[in-house]
Amino acid sequence: MKRILISTLMLFFFTASFGQKFNWNKNQVIAHRGAWKKNNFPQNSIASLNEAVKLGCYGSEFDVWMTADNILVVNHDPEFQGLTIEKVNYADLLTKTMSNGEKIPTLEAYLLAGKKQKTTKLILEIKPSLISKERGIEVTNKCIEMAKKLKVTDWVEYISFDYDYCKRILTLLPNAKVAYLKGEISAEQMKADKLTGVDYHYSVYQKDNWIENAQKLGLTVNAWTVNTVPEMQWLLAHNVEYITTNEPELLFEEIKKTPVAQGWKLKWADEFDDAGLPLTKNWGYDVGGRGWGNNELQYYTDADTANAVVRKGNLNIISLKADKENRNYTSARLVTKNKFDFKYGRVEVRAMLPKGRGLWPAIWALPTDSKYGSWPRSGEIDIMEHVGYDPDSVHGTVHTEKFNHVIHTQVGKALKVNNPYTAYHVYAIEWFTDHIDFFIDDQKYLTFKNTKKGSGDWPFDQNFHLILNVAVGGDWGGKKGVDDAAFPATMKVDYVRVFQK
Secondary structure, three states, X not given: OHHXXXXXXXXXXXXXXXXXXXXXXXXXXEEOOOOOOOOOOOOOOHHHHHHHHHHOOOEEEEEEEEOOOOOEEEOOOOEEOOEEHHHOOHHHHOOXXXXXXXXXXXXXXXXXXXXXXXXXXXXXXXXXXXXXXXXXXXXXXXXXXXXHHOOOOOOEEEEEOOHHHHHHHHHXXXXXXXXXXXXXXXXXXXXHOXXXXXXXXXHHHHOOOHHHHHHHOOOEXXXXXXOOHHHHHHHHHOOOOEEEEOOHHHHHHHHHHOHHHHOOEEEEEEOOOOOEOOOOOOOEEOOEOOOOOOOEOEEEOOOOOOOEEXXXXXXXXXXXXXXXXXXXXXXXXXXXXXXXXXXXXXXXXXXXXXXXXXXXXXXXXXEOXXXXXXXXXXXXXXXXXXXXXOOOEEEEEEEOOXXXXXXXXXXXXXXXXXXXXXXXXXXXXXXXXXXXEEEEOOEEEEEEEOOOOOOOOOOOOOOEEEEEXXXXXXXXXXXXXXXXXXXXXEEEEEEEEEEEO
């Protein structure tokens, strides 16, 4: 009995130890050529690998070539300090030294260094041979042989710009994680060929539903090479699994800020990645020149690229000094009504505002069905309003039957913003059952609470829709007149995103 008990305990401890063998980092960060930039380490060096491990990256990417005498080495470019790797012997490469004193790493040395830790994956990129396809396949074979020999198959994932290399990896190592880099193969084809992921330049994913489609097929989505905040936040919002970057420290900071990290899930978005008129599936138009309840001076046009056009990743809402019917100005007012209506959530809009006295740009929301009657009884949420005669000042406001400007009880607050006309800022609200918070660039500056005294105070329990517009003049916007020198005037909108929990 004692022997059985000891054997059982040994098996338990062995199983527990084996089960805890690896503790891979759970984040989206893959350091491109290692984490080299901040500390000025050489790219693809063991020092940059160790720094990626220290930072806690999910993965550290590196590139493999083969010398003329068939030694696998780690380097990004086909040349190493003036020597073409595929045309020289390994001994020739050893005559050169990296800036930190390292010699060019062999694949064996690199993998052994990576094997010393059990938290960061080694993302092995097999570079397409400049000599021949056959040589590239030979390099692929040798990479797999090396991984098996060193018993690091659990550490290594594979990527390549050559699709045949990817398929060869899976022939040799059917359970390997393999992703393709070049960008022209469909998600469906990669799934059929048993690749486990797609690793394309982030611009490819800006096509409609590319990410969602790949993930539905069971592919992981990685994007390269992403070094700026807007692209990082776009990818994080769209819930990609991995982001390859030269700026892993920056990406870690942005992950902390993303709404997804706070439990929000993207429900609807327009990233304005097409060209021409805004997408009809997302936007309709309020049309006409009837003053819009505020004695405004503009005529809102209907799907006219002179006033609403998507170019270079931005929606441009343009106000013009132009005659239209009985008005002397034209502009556009885009609405999601009956295309996307929502109740509760986080709305964020990244925008650059037009400058000029008499301009009145707004990002706001109105009830779709006006459950409690006409304005203001069913409410209004002004995520961002700006009047041009009050430079650099942005307002967030709530209107209800009990709280509105007509009876001088509206609830709102203004905040000074740095460079709203030359820099983008994120204007946002978070709308819950019991309060609405207002933000500019993640700075909360206003909270409107549900008093629970009925719809007169809180009509915000129904579907609303979004509105983007630039008005001209009006009771508030035109309080100090209109400067015709301000035209044409454009509000640029980088994106609109709605998250829900």
